[in-house]
Structures are given as structure tokens and as C-alpha cells.
Amino acid sequence: MTKELVLHSSSALQTRQLAREFAARLKGGEIVFLRGPIGAGKTVFVKGVAEALGMKSSPTSASFSLMKRYQKGKKNLFHIDLFRLSEGEVFNLGFEEMLEDEKAVILAEWPDPLASMMPKDRLEMDFTLCGADKRRIALRANGPVSQALAEGLWQSQNK
Ligand SMILES: Nc1ncnc2c1ncn2[C@@H]1O[C@H](COP(=O)(O)OP(=O)(O)O)[C@@H](O)[C@H]1O
Ligand SMILES: [Mg+2]
Secondary structure, eight states, X not given: OOOOEEEEEXXXXXXXXXXXXXXXXXXXXXXXXXXXXXXXXXXXXXXXXXXXTTOEEEOXXXXXXXXXXXXXXXXXXXXXXXXXXXXXXXXXXXXXXXXXXXXXXXXXXXXXXXXXXXXSOOEEEEEEEOSSSOEEEEEEESSHHHHHHHHHHHHHHOO
């Protein structure tokens, strides 16, 4: 396991700026698991990534509340939120479309129910509330793709 890299955000705007730096480093095929309590900024980050990529949301085969697809041309970004769901409940819900697209970027909040279906090389982003607008974001990589992404993002804030 690789060491943890820590980012800091002092505002929702700064988290969106981090999302922009992150988006600029995506090549397609990245998987990100976002963890942390409600209100930590996970969704702010995901929306910031989609916005930075100039993507629009479009219909998905899976339930809208669980998965939202953002698209630009042939590029797909899937935003998943499995809050309060269990592995048994997400099995067979229509995630095949997403998993078959090897170049899709997958950003999942409350990702545990999906973990066994997903490749191991994924970036874990752990959000912690440290004050009204202060957030700590810990990055942990589990393979070469997520490692490069984590280091690139960390360097953008520590140059
Ligand atoms: N530094 C910050 N980063 C992200 N969001 C922040 C920050 N400071 C305040 N906020 C606010 O916290 C809330 C985060 O909400 P959201 O992204 O939906 O959380 P989550 O998806 O983790 O439950 C938003 O209302 C946002 O404006
Ligand atoms: Mg959320």
C-alpha cells in the first residue's frame, strides 16, 4: 500500500479548483472512491470534475438516484452514490454499461457495495470536516493509475 497524501481545502470554491486540477490529469479509465460524512464535499468535488470537463448529464440505464452519467462526445463520467445501500441491493442494478466502458471515469460516493465488482487500481479520497469550510482530503492509491493521479493532484497544491 502506498503512503497517504493529504490535501486541504478552505472553501467549496477551492474544492472545485482541486476538481479542475484533477480533471486536467484524467486520461480515461480512472476509478475514484470518495469517502467521508454527509456534507464533507464529495459531491461538490464530483460536480466540479464534470464541469471542468465540460460534460453534460444524460440518462442512464441504472436508477437516476444511484448513478448519473456525464458525457461529452464519446467520453463518459459516471457519478455513483450508494448511500445506505448494501452489496446485495446494488447487484444487477445496471452497472454493466459503466463497467464495460474501459475509458469511463467512475467517481463513487459510499462505494463499498460496489467494491467487489471494481478493478483494484482505484484512488481513495477520504474527506474530513475540519471546520465550517475547512476540509482535509486524504488520497490513497491502490495501483499505478491511481498513484499517478494522486501524486499529480497533490503536486498541484504543493508546488
Ligand atoms: N471546503 C469545502 N469543500 C467542499 N464543500 C464545502 C467546503 N466548505 C463548505 N462546503 C459546503 O459543504 C457542502 C458539501 O456538500 P456535498 O458536496 O453535497 O457533501 P457530500 O457529497 O460529501 O455529502 C456544500 O454545501 C458546500 O458548499
Ligand atoms: Mg454527496
